[in-house]
Amino acid sequence: MTVFVDKTENNIKRCLCLNCPSYSTTCKLKNATQSASRATQNLKNRTHYEKMFCAFEKSNCIHLDRGCLCNECMNFKEYNLENCTYCLHTGGGRKCRI
Numbered sequence: 707m708t709v710f711v712d713k714t715e716n717n718i719k720r721c722l723c724l725n726c727p728s729y730s731t732t733c734k735l736k737n738a739t740q741s742a743s744r745a746t747q748n749l750k751n752r753t754h755y756e757k758m759f760c761a762f763e764k765s766n767c768i769h770l771d772r773g774c775l776c777n778e779c780m781n782f783k784e785y786n787l788e789n790c791t792y793c794l795h796t797g798g799g800r801k802c803r804i
């Protein structure tokens with residue numbers, strides 16, 4: 707069963723994606739201006755956000771799996787997620803590497 711995380715500011719704060727090796731410096735720079743200008747308004751109606759990909763669609767910027775921190779995240783535990791690399795796969799991520 708695919709589980710989706712609630713699109714809340716609190717859940718976004720818990721997300722570890724910005725510390726992840728797959729979230730490249732180029733992507734961080736590219737998305738810094740986006741986040742500053744779009745902040746976290748109207749989250750529930752959004753399909754795209756460059757963070758917390760388990761609640762939104764995949765990233766427009768991350769294209770390579772260089773490791774994933776999802777299974778260390780509070781949202782992963784609280785929502786009983788089973789997958790990782792949500793930034794690369796819309797609709798439920800892929801199986802975590804052990």
Ligand code: SF4
Nearest residue numbers: 723726774775792793
């Ligand atoms: S979904 Fe996983 S692999 Fe992608 S940026 Fe977040 S922690 Fe990293």
Ligand code: SF4
Nearest residue numbers: 721722759760776779
């Ligand atoms: S499970 Fe992964 S994508 Fe979802 S909030 Fe946590 S680190 Fe971010």
